Amino acid sequence: MTATFTIAIDGPAGAGKGTLARRLADHYRLNLLDTGLTYRAVAHALIQHALPLDNVSAAETAARQVDMAKLDRAVLSAHAIGEAASKVAVYPTVRRILVEKQRAFARTPPGAVLDGRDIGTVVCPDADIKLYVTASAEVRAKRRLAEIESIGGTANFAEILADIVRRDERDMGRADSPLKPAADAHLLDTSEMAIEAAFLAAMAIVDDALARRNKA
Numbered sequence: 001m002t003a004t005f006t007i008a009i010d011g012p013a014g015a016g017k018g019t020l021a022r023r024l025a026d027h028y029r030l031n032l033l034d035t036g037l038t039y040r041a042v043a044h045a046l047i048q049h050a051l052p053l054d055n056v057s058a059a060e061t062a063a064r065q066v067d068m069a070k071l072d073r074a075v076l077s078a079h080a081i082g083e084a085a086s087k088v089a090v091y092p093t094v095r096r097i098l099v100e101k102q103r104a105f106a107r108t109p110p111g112a113v114l115d116g117r118d119i120g121t122v123v124c125p126d127a128d129i130k131l132y133v134t135a136s137a138e139v140r141a142k143r144r145l146a147e148i149e150s151i152g153g154t155a156n157f158a159e160i161l162a163d164i165v166r167r168d169e170r171d172m173g174r175a176d177s178p179l180k181p182a183a184d185a186h187l188l189d190t191s192e193m194a195i196e197a198a199f200l201a202a203m204a205i206v207d208d209a210l211a212r213r214n215k216a
């Protein structure tokens, strides 16, 4: 039996994997890592120093300096940083540095829920559970618009949708560690599923794996 328990969650931006990851980590008392924040931290460092996003050696330095204990969601969650993160995430050397840090996090007892794009395929290929969370681009764009409007902002649906489609293409189309479901991932399509239903479905999958593990 492995000492730690790992739940890997992958999927495109806005599919609900972050909320699901938080719910599962709370419920099973596991550590939680939103790996997108690590790529965002690299992009943020470059932007802060007014460096171009294709300055690979500066991105590598920024990746080495990422402190997993100091990932500040309030600062890193800006939409523009997400876009920039998707651009720096194409560089294999940057990925390698961040993946090492993510693996060390996953190995820390009692284990972790990690969410991102390549967790089940590259970061934790031996994860106890792999989930691939998707939703149609239209549904994700509607959710994003509702989120912006709920905090008093305004946005254009067509622009949000175009943004989402562009980000999907970049994340799924890159040569190194593209977003795709691991062969052994459970697929959860949240297009017509509330987050609570997705959480219950995921819990059933995890409980089943835990029961089998305890019997073994």
Ligand code: DC
Pocket: 013, 035, 036, 037, 039, 040, 082, 085, 086, 089, 115, 116, 117, 118, 119, 167, 171
């Ligand atoms: O999940 P997010 O929106 O915070 O991620 C921002 C970008 O970071 C995403 O568009 C691609 C990249 N990313 C990645 O390449 N691999 C991961 N495991 C997580 C994020």
